[in-house]
């Protein structure tokens with residue numbers, strides 16, 4: 563009995579490690595040494611990334627460094643990675659809302675840390691670390707929403723693009739200010755933005771470091787909806803109601819839906835089709851499918 567429990571536990575751990583490796587863009591072969599990067603990021607403390615997982619299957623992730631407009635310190639980058647790992651392993655999860663403390667989203671990387679890490683090697687390492695984390699965030703089998711209140715600037719704007727949807731509060735803005743910092747996005751924000759709004763609009767937003775207000779974001783397809791309230795609590799409630807229209811149902815089915823969309827977006831057609839078949843196999847004949855067959859629902 564004990565031996566089989568251990569065997570299952572080991573198998574689950576192996577699967578999780580493999581899943582994380584598959585999801586990581588950069589590994590040792592790319593000159594990426596994660597443990598060294600982590601040690602470096604540890605030197606820039608402050609703020610936190612807080613996660614609460616609701617019984618309704620919706621997680622709430624808060625970027626919490628309001629004194630610096632929720633700028634990402636080194637330890638916040640490390641904590642984001644830990645929270646993403648926790649979400650990857652959340653069997654009952656269906657959705658995720660990300661927002662910033664103090665009624666503003668995020669002002670990008672902490673400029674104090676950026677200054678201290680302005681050499682090329684540190685910059686590349688931080689870039690690979692954040693791309694790994696945000697790619698895993700984007701690929702979570704959860705439907706994710708960035709709730710943008712106040713400002714989403716620089717890396718904060720990039721983070722919004724790692725979510726499936728963006729909802730903007732009145733008066734908020736998304737702004738890729740990188741050009742004004744003598745930079746381009748490095749957390750994967752440019753690649754995701756191009757896929758979202760097309761290359762012409764992406765070029766305008768990046769080269770003009772343009773302020774994107776809720777109305778322009780709607781027109782560009784960058785935002786789904788403008789919320790009616792900019793009050794923190796009300797905006798979060800609205801975002802939860804909005805998201806719940808997509809998270810109703812069993813977690814296994816919602817997660818499968820997100821997975822087929824992710825592979826459809828990321829893989830060449832034939833690989834996507836084969837993977838879709840495998841994901842289909844996880845729900846076909848499953849409890850939700852069998853119950854539906856008994857109920858024989860009509861869809862009119």
Ligand SMILES: CCC(=O)SCCNC(=O)CCNC(=O)[C@H](O)C(C)(C)COP(=O)(O)OP(=O)(O)OC[C@H]1O[C@@H](n2cnc3c(N)ncnc32)[C@H](O)[C@@H]1OP(=O)(O)O
Nearest residue numbers: 629630631633669670671672673674715716717718740743
């Ligand atoms: C991945 C690469 C990147 O992220 S590049 C982009 C890096 N981010 C930036 O350049 C944003 C710089 N900050 C700003 O432009 C403004 O502070 C914004 C975010 C527009 C907010 O303006 P405002 O509402 O007037 O507030 P404020 O400037 O008084 O800021 C309050 C305190 O927060 C600080 N703060 C803000 N952002 C950062 C940041 N990224 N890193 C470090 N500190 C930041 C401000 O310096 C200010 O601090 P203090 O009260 O003056 O001590």
